[in-house]
Amino acid sequence: MSSRMGDLLKEKLDQLQCHFTWRPQKETIDLDDMVYRLQDAIIFANKYQAASYNQLAFVNCLQGNSEEAIQNLKEAEKILRENHKDAFERNSIITFGNYAWVHYHMGQLDKAQSYLDKLEMICKPLTDGPLYTAKIPEVYGEKGWSLVSSAVEYYEEAMECFEKALEKDPNNTEWIMGKATVLFRLETFSGTPESHEWSQSVKYLRRVLELDPDDSMAMVLLALKLNGRSKWEEANKLVEQALQKPSKDPYVLRYSAKFYRAEGAVEKAVNLLKQALELTPHSCFLHHQIGICYNIKLNKLGNRNSHSPATQQQTELISQCKYHFGKAFECRPRSAIRPMLDFADICIRSGEHKKAEGIYNNLVKLEGIRPENMQQICLQAGSFELYQKGSELSAISLFVKGVKIEYDSRERKMCKEKLEKWADKKLCYAPRDSKALGVRGLLYQLDGNKSKAIEYFGKALEIDHENEEYLCALSKLRNRD
Incomplete structure (x- = not known):
């Protein structure tokens, strides 16, 4: 097939709804960790x-394991044929789209085109939109679950x-549970709109249990929410039942x-x-x-005096903390920010300041992470x-960076x-300190x-005449209506 025909094929592939056209890409997910999590989900999460x-x-293809990716898709197709005998085709749209992309990456353009042909036949009666997919x-629903399992950056899109799935299928427990899961997670982030209405997930988790009283995941998530609202007795029963x-x-x-x-147990x-x-x-x-x-x-043992040696129990607990926090970010160098911060904190407590400093230096360079994570860093x-370290200027610079994130x-x-x-x-003992005046202005x-x-900002500029940050701030403030 000519290069021109390959380009035309790629244009068609870009129209698909499948993992290769959704937002999560190689640069935004920890691939090794994702493989482990998906393998675990295949064993334990029968529904999905x-x-x-x-x-x-998709992940295997990103890692260059295209043959393995084809085997994964064959397994997906087999399960879909068994579970959706009367609606296999509409449930196979994403699988066939992934097939087309994997064959394209393998250079098997004829096979990729054959899957596009299948998709056109499936989707034509289902949609007035694109030829090769149906919304x-x-x-x-499957896109939602894929985004949830990829990274926190995609929760809102999930x-x-x-x-959208629930608009046309309002009683589908998979999609209700999906929405409940996203709400549950977003409600834990203090800066999200969901955190101010954190009972929304309770509503959807209860709905899941109305439709499927045996859903143990819905039970434990609901218990965690109810426990936070002082409904301990109901919460405890739900956990015991699960x-x-x-x-x-x-x-x-x-x-x-977690419950x-x-x-305190x-x-x-x-x-x-x-x-x-x-x-x-x-x-x-x-x-x-x-x-x-x-x-x-x-923490229950209390803070030890920096001049006295740690007790044997403290030493053992510090060692356990470091081991488990370390394992937590071993295969998640991009996304396991909280474990890295917890590891750094333990390093400080054990006097390993250089190790903590190295972690912080790496974390502050990260880009494209959730805002509350960068603010925590x-x-x-x-x-x-x-x-x-007693470095005021470096500290203030970091705090300023945190508050400037809107x-x-x-x-x-x-x-x-x-x-x-x-x-x-x-300013109590140095009223003409330009940095402190600038911080007050901010x-x-x-x-x-x-x-x-x-x-x-004006007072700060009187002392630090050419400070571009203060000049820029003043210019914006004075030009604002």
Whole structure:
């Protein structure tokens, strides 16, 4: 096939709805971790096996394992034929799209075209839109789950997918559970709109259990939400009911562990997490959760005096924390930000400041991550610069970076509080410190106090005449209507 024909084929492939045209790409996901998670999902999440095989085919193709990707797609196709005998074709749109892309990457253009031909025949009666795809609930739903499992950056888009799927199929428990899962996760981020209406996920989780009373994942997620609303008795019953299921589900075990950890039953939580780890030994999430439990135990012992040696129990707990936090980001160098921050914090507590500094230096360079994660990095790295290294300028620069990210999270508020405290203290004994005056100007600007912001940026410029940051801020403030 000529190069021109190959280009025409690529134009058609770009029209498809499948993993190769959705947003997550090689640069935005941790591929090795994704492989482990999808393999675990294939074993334990029976409802979503075909979808997991589809996504695994995409990841394998990204890693250059095209033959393995084809085998993954054959497994997906087999499951779909068994589970959707009367609606196989509409459920196979994404699988066939992935087939076409994998064959294209293998240079098998005739085979890629054959799958496009199949898609055209399937989609023609289903849509008035593009020739090779159909925007039907099955497509939106699988896309939603794919985005949820890829990275937190795609949660909002996943929500839109589940909502579109539910428009035409409002009682589908898979799509309701998908929306509930996204809401549950978004509600944990302090800067999201969902965090202010965090009972939304409760509504959808209850709906799942109305339609499928045996859904143990819905039980434990609902329990976590109800426990946060002081409905302990109902929450506890839900967790106990989920754990009584005959087949052990590692996902149910890990969320049950979060429930018991929140209740203060840390040892019980550790036992559940270790059971889950036996089932899914490569789970970064589980290692992080175990590390958090050991950190709680460490905190209960109190802070040791920096001049006195750690007790044997403290030393053992620090070692356990470092091991599990380290394992948590071992195959997730891009996305396991919280475990890295927790690891750095433990390093500080054990006196390994150089190791902590190296982690912070790498984290502050990251791009394209969720805003609250970058704000947390700025907060923690700034605190390290201020309290461990005594470097005020570096610390203030990081706190400023955190507050300038326009995302109203708890971490941003804490960065702001650090700046306020520092500026007030500094100006008490150095009223003409340009940096402190500039920080005060920025804080007034963020609070919407235009006149005070202009006053303080002006004072800062009187001392630091050519500071471009202050000049730019003043220019914007004075030109604003």
